Amino acid sequence: MNLTGEQFAARFSCRCWTSRMKGFSNLLENFAVHGTNYEKAIEILRKLSSFAWYEIIAKKNNIDNPFDIRVVRAYWLGDDKLVGQIESPGSALLLFHNFTVLEDIHRYPGITVEDIDRCKVSVAKACGIKEGRIDVHHRELIQRDGEFFLTQNPKIISIEKGFVRKLETGDWIVYHEEIAIDVLSKKEALAFIQRTEGAIELFNQQRA
Amino acid sequence: MCLSIPVKILSIKNNKAIVDFGDKKEEFDFRLTPDIKIKDYVLVNNGFLIKKISAAEAEEIFKVIYPVKGGVKPKEEI
Numbered sequence: 077m078n079l080t081g082e083q084f085a086a087r088f089s090c091r092c093w094t095s096r097m098k099g100f101s102n103l104l105e106n107f108a109v110h111g112t113n114y115e116k117a118i119e120i121l122r123k124l125s126s127f128a129w130y131e132i133i134a135k136k137n138n139i140d141n142p143f144d145i146r147v148v149r150a151y152w153l154g155d156d157k158l159v160g161q162i163e164s165p166g167s168a169l170l171l172f173h174n175f176t177v178l179e180d181i182h183r184y185p186g187i188t189v190e191d192i193d194r195c196k197v198s199v200a201k202a203c204g205i206k207e208g209r210i211d212v213h214h215r216e217l218i219q220r221d222g223e224f225f226l227t228q229n230p231k232i233i234s235i236e237k238g239f240v241r242k243l244e245t246g247d248w249i250v251y252h253e254e255i256a257i258d259v260l261s262k263k264e265a266l267a268f269i270q271r272t273e274g275a276i277e278l279f280n281q282q283r284a
Numbered sequence: 285m286c287l288s289i290p291v292k293i294l295s296i297k298n299n300k301a302i303v304d305f306g307d308k309k310e311e312f313d314f315r316l317t318p319d320i321k322i323k324d325y326v327l328v329n330n331g332f333l334i335k336k337i338s339a340a341e342a343e344e345i346f347k348v349i350y351p352v353k354g355g356v357k358p359k360e361e362i
Contacts, residue, residue, distance in 0.1 A: 094287055098348060123344075125287055128327055128334045129334070132334060132335075162332065164315070164332070169330050169331070179330050
């Protein structure tokens, strides 16, 4: 069965803060895997802030369905083909999760860089596979002198195997809120990391 | 946090929307939500209004995010 855009969206959103707070995680996880409770899952997904981004990306690229898999992938993983930026005098809005998430630290008193680090999408190499868990070389988001950076020295963290069924040590894993979402090719992974670094740099420039 | 905070439109001038952000007012670009009106609720991110929402939807979000880690509900909100 091909993964739909709705199911891919559910993979990313099932552990997000709103889903956890409102008790949506299990329903979205089951929907992501089995496609069950379609109507309820869609109702939930449409209420999450990520849906606003899907709508903007879809409209900007003349795609009718905001849950189109291309749109959902573009928001969470970035995309070099779809139009993904909105320019305004003095600022630019990158239609990419790892850009939009950085603002949260300015808006929510008490939100830590560690919170944002878990919420950003990360890609890292698997360095160990255990029962239901994967060890990855995680590049942590840090803040220094008001600017964000990804650490150059990865640390090993353990994430849930989540939606990844087959993998080997050395595979590139994309994860969000410490749950594995998918396996990427090396080319996709390196492009994603480059996009994330670019998004962080753009955010820092605009805050300077 | 995959979350956008709702704010209320206070005024619109010079192609910018002035919104109530708790104890301060801020200007936002509203090209993505061209049909906004004063008193509408919208979601914001990085200087842009990204989506108009209903008062009921805003209330639902406020119920989830306030209080969150010391967050303070905007004075003029629901």
